[in-house]
Structure formats: structure tokens, C-alpha cells
Amino acid sequence: MFNEEDKKFIEERGSDLAQVEKQIENFKNGFPFLDIQKAASIGDGIIQLDEGQLNDLIADYESKVATKKVLKFVPASGAATRMFKDLFAFVEEKDLSASDAAQTFIKGLEDFAFYDELASELGDIDDTAPDQIANHLLSDEGMSYGSLPKALLSFHNYEEGPRTPLEEHLVEGVHYAKSADGTVHLHFTVSPQHLDRFKALVAKVAPSYESTFGVKFDITFSQQKSSTDTIAVDNDNEPFREPDGTILFRPAGHGALLENLNDLDADIIFIKNIDNVVPDRIKADTYTYKKALAGLLINYQDEVFEILKGEIADPDAVAARLESKYFLKMSEGFAGKSDEEKKAEIKEKLNRPIRICGMVKNTGEPGGGPFWVKESDGSASLQIAETAQIDLDDAEKAAMLKGSTHFNPVDLICATKDFEGKKFDLLQYRDDDTGFVSSKSKNGKDLKAMELPGLWNGAMAYWNTLFVEVPISTFNPVKTVNDLLKDTHQ
Known part of the structure; x- marks a missing residue:
């Protein structure tokens, strides 16, 4: 063979x-x-x-x-492609009346945490066709949401600005996964092509959360090993x-x-x-x-x-x-x-x-x-x-x-x-x-x-x-x- x-x-x-x-x-x-x-x-x-x-x-x-x-382990390598399955179909077909999901998306557009960024990039969003709005959000020529991992997308709105899932996990870690010395250990599994984006986001947001909560983050990353491929x-x-x-x-x-997981050294490991x-x-x-x-x-x-x-x-x-x-x-x-x-x-x-x-x-x-x-x-x-x-x-x-x-x-x-x-x-x-x-x-x-x-x-x-x-x-x-x-x- x-x-x-x-x-x-x-x-x-x-x-x-x-x-x-x-x-x-x-x-x-x-x-x-x-x-x-x-x-x-x-x-x-x-x-x-x-x-x-x-x-x-x-x-x-x-x-x-x-x-x-204590350590928090978060599988975070998956791309958000399936999250936008219906929008991808709508971009192809361009028929808003035929897609309930696309209608719900457009109707609720201003309630998404990524709306302000999307509107800023498109300029006059009210005069932009719905399929072009969806395409800009998804495509690599726009905001790349169709190919980025979920961890890096804007999920929730706050007064100080939108927050990604990665940030929400940092905040969660502060409240239940903090070691005695005030260190919050988090480990994210990521895909190699997105590692730099993860590191850039952590470098951007971690100092602010450390100051707010009086903690120190120890954030590490790993990739799925090619030796585990079947x-x-x-x-x-x-x-x-x-x-x-x-x-x-x-x-x-x-x-x-x-x-x-086997490579990590901790007494208690939270997985979510x-x-x-x-x-x-x-x-x-x-x-x-x-x-x-x-x-x-x-x-x-x-x-x-x-x-x-x-x-x-x-x-x-x-x-x-x-x-x-x-x-x-x-x-x-x-x-x-x-x-x-x-x-x-x-x-x-x-x-x-x-x-x-x-x-x-x-x-x-x-x-x-x-x-x-x-x-x-x-x-x-x-x-x-x-x-x-x-x-x-x-x-x-x-x-x-x-x-x-x-x-x-x-x-x-x-x-x-x-x-x-x-x-x-x-x-x-x-x-x-x-x-x-x-x-x-x-x-x-x-x-x-x-x-x-x-x-x-x-x-x-x-x-x-x-x-x-x-x-x-x-x-x-x-x-x-x-x-x-x-x-x-x-």
C-alpha cells in the first residue's frame, strides 16, 4: 500500500x-x-x-x-465561515426576498457590534445595496469576516467600544481562573495563518484589561499539530x-x-x-x-x-x-x-x-x-x-x-x-x-x-x-x- x-x-x-x-x-x-x-x-x-x-x-x-x-483552555482556531453560510448564499443570489436570514441581518444591521466599522468603511451605508453590504463584511477585500476565526470578530457592544470573543474570555478568566499571584493564564489554540492577528489583538487590548482588573495576563497559543492529521x-x-x-x-x-491539552502544565484547566x-x-x-x-x-x-x-x-x-x-x-x-x-x-x-x-x-x-x-x-x-x-x-x-x-x-x-x-x-x-x-x-x-x-x-x-x-x-x-x-x- x-x-x-x-x-x-x-x-x-x-x-x-x-x-x-x-x-x-x-x-x-x-x-x-x-x-x-x-x-x-x-x-x-x-x-x-x-x-x-x-x-x-x-x-x-x-x-x-x-x-x-489555574488555566483556561479555549479552542479558537475555527474559521467563522459556517456562521455566515446564509449570507454567502445571499451574496451569490442577490435576492433579498428569497433569504429570511439575509432579511433579518439587514433589518438588525445597526444592532451588530461590527456596524460602526462596517458603516465607516462603506461611507454612506444607507445607499449601499444589501448584497454589497454583506459582501463587504465577508470578503477579504472588505472586513474578511467570512474567513477570520470567530475569536477575532466583534461580538458585543460596550460604551468603550465593541468586544471580541477573545476579549470576553479574558474577562471571564479574571473572574474564575485567576491564580493566587494575580496571574490569569489563558491558552488559545489557533490556526497558523491567524496567529499574528491573535497576538496583535492581545497586544492591543490586554494592557487595558490588566489595568481595569488589577491582574496580569499570561496568554499562550498553540496550533493543531500536523502529526495528528489523518x-x-x-x-x-x-x-x-x-x-x-x-x-x-x-x-x-x-x-x-x-x-x-497534553502539553499544558496546570492543576485546574477550564475548557470552553x-x-x-x-x-x-x-x-x-x-x-x-x-x-x-x-x-x-x-x-x-x-x-x-x-x-x-x-x-x-x-x-x-x-x-x-x-x-x-x-x-x-x-x-x-x-x-x-x-x-x-x-x-x-x-x-x-x-x-x-x-x-x-x-x-x-x-x-x-x-x-x-x-x-x-x-x-x-x-x-x-x-x-x-x-x-x-x-x-x-x-x-x-x-x-x-x-x-x-x-x-x-x-x-x-x-x-x-x-x-x-x-x-x-x-x-x-x-x-x-x-x-x-x-x-x-x-x-x-x-x-x-x-x-x-x-x-x-x-x-x-x-x-x-x-x-x-x-x-x-x-x-x-x-x-x-x-x-x-x-x-x-x-
Whole structure:
């Protein structure tokens, strides 16, 4: 399948030949569906916090965070192209009456945070045709919004001027991700072609926010590693080749960012999508729940470390407490094991990265959800499953999906060090059988592409997980430009 020139090409781009050959096998065999047992729900996999618990956990976090290095990790490399899908179509067709999305855009034009800049560049915007307005916003001859990452677009208006998502994440970081020395550590994953723009924006705005909030920002960037790209194949599962004969590799989705996360050194890592930000006036719920979930993470970790560092006198009692308090289930044959075997299993299951995941009530939004999934040892674990990972031809599984009460807004807080303070190798806790295959095309030819296990899906399959209900007010993603006209973004 691969000649010597191919092998040299694979090696020089930083990919691992054995991994590439495994990817070919995955194309041939496909990925198995997750064996979901039931949807997680309140009291059965999802924790619901009352006001007293919220306040206690916030107090725990604020008292214990002084000894921790805290970091906020924001995947921010995605271009905003899909955000403007309807506007791109309108620019092509130029028929305003045929596009409800374009009509809404034009009608609400003055309410967008980018309006003043757009009007300034166009001069007399009232006499400019609607398709020309949209084209100027999107095109590289204008404001380049159609090709820039969301992080750099003007999202929200303030008296002092518009604010980008990157800036909103800086402000969020001040309020829940500040280390004891007053430093706010943030890490953004960016695409190489936009790195200079990110750095320029940070250089422009960070000093003002530092002065306003009395903090110091430590902002770092990384790119998705080319070594994580996956091979593309044709419909016969043979390597897809470019016109010059070289093999085509493609970026492998957000699961590839596990390597970026693995490179970071922090005690507590907050993960949140770049477009899920709101103006200051409604950030309070976000701050409350971020701190509370982080407090829960620290308390869980403290209990885990105490067990791992000490002697387990009564493994049955410890296992029962872990299941009732943290939904951590032992293997199917646990009861029949010797005490020493039980102790070993408990320690093996506990000595893993930890994540606390916020879950919002299901309001019909697309996205993954929380499920109990059967493991190879007969136990069940809490996993975030995407629709594509569930066998919808199985009526029972489809009913579980349809009846699920919560979904995943990508609201994670992670602990990636063990009880000795050493970083886990996160790649060892990924389930490689949870990737995705999709159909694409290039140069007029069909191809099949592969995504690695999603960052908060299979990439964290063997982490210890807690799901906590968070209010819908903490979930306000911007998927289309007209989402910015919603009250939550005004």
C-alpha cells in the first residue's frame, strides 16, 4: 500500500506509520457504536446542586485555589465561515426576498457590534445595496469576516467600544481562573495563518484589561499539530492521492487538540468553546457555576488522592461510597474478588485524569449528551456521546437518545495530574475506537476523511467523570451571525 517514497513522506510530516496503517484499517472496518445503557439523568449520573451546595463549593474553591495553578483552555482556531453560510448564499443570489436570514441581518444591521466599522468603511451605508453590504463584511477585500476565526470578530457592544470573543474570555478568566499571584493564564489554540492577528489583538487590548482588573495576563497559543492529521482514502479505502502522487492528510477535528491539552502544565484547566460568551451584564451565572464546579473538582480530587496515598481498610465500603457519591462503578465481577484484588481495582480506577462537565437541560439544541456506557470489564461509565456514535437503527438505543434530558454545552473543568503531582499522559486515556468517518471530495473526486475521537468524547473516555446540571443561561453559542441579535448578545 505504501512505497518507500510514501513512507518517507509520512515520516517527514511527523506522522507515525503504524498509526497511519491503523487508520486505514479503521476505514475498512468502521468504528463501533457506543454501547449506551441509558441516558444519564438527575440522581443517576447527573448531580443537581442546590443554593447551599453552590455557595459551599464556591467557598471551597476560593479557599483552596491559592495553592493551584489555574488555566483556561479555549479552542479558537475555527474559521467563522459556517456562521455566515446564509449570507454567502445571499451574496451569490442577490435576492433579498428569497433569504429570511439575509432579511433579518439587514433589518438588525445597526444592532451588530461590527456596524460602526462596517458603516465607516462603506461611507454612506444607507445607499449601499444589501448584497454589497454583506459582501463587504465577508470578503477579504472588505472586513474578511467570512474567513477570520470567530475569536477575532466583534461580538458585543460596550460604551468603550465593541468586544471580541477573545476579549470576553479574558474577562471571564479574571473572574474564575485567576491564580493566587494575580496571574490569569489563558491558552488559545489557533490556526497558523491567524496567529499574528491573535497576538496583535492581545497586544492591543490586554494592557487595558490588566489595568481595569488589577491582574496580569499570561496568554499562550498553540496550533493543531500536523502529526495528528489523518490520512484520507478513496472509496476503495486506498490512500487518496494528490495530482502529484503524494498522499492527502487532513486535520482530524477537535480531538486532535488532546495533544495540545497534553502539553499544558496546570492543576485546574477550564475548557470552553470560543463562541459561548455573553456580555458582562449576564455573566454572573457563568462565574457562579464555574467556581462551584471547580470546587467540586478539587474536593473530588482531594478524596481520590487521600485514598490513593493511604491504605484501604474496607474496599467494599470505599467502592460503595465512590458509586453513591461520584457514580464511579467497579467491574462486573468486583464482589467476587479478594480484598487485595478489590484494592488494586479501586486504585487503578481512581488513578486517572478527572473532569467535571456542566450539562444543560435538553432544549432541542444539536450536540452530544450524557450517557451511561458499558465498558469492557462489565462496568458502566459516564460518557459524552454524539448522535453519530449511537446506533439509531436500534430502536432501544434511539429511544434512549430521544428521551435524554440533558445535552453537552462544552463546559469542562479538568485535573490532569496524579496524586504525586505528575502529569498524566492524556493520550493513554483515549478510546481510539471512537473516531468518525465522513464523506468529502477534492479535485472533483470523492474521498473519505477521519476525525480522531472528539476532545470531550472518546479522547476523554477513560477519565473519571462527573456531570453537573448548569443553567441554560450559561450556554449562548453563536452559530450564525443572526444569533448576535438575540437579547443575550445585545
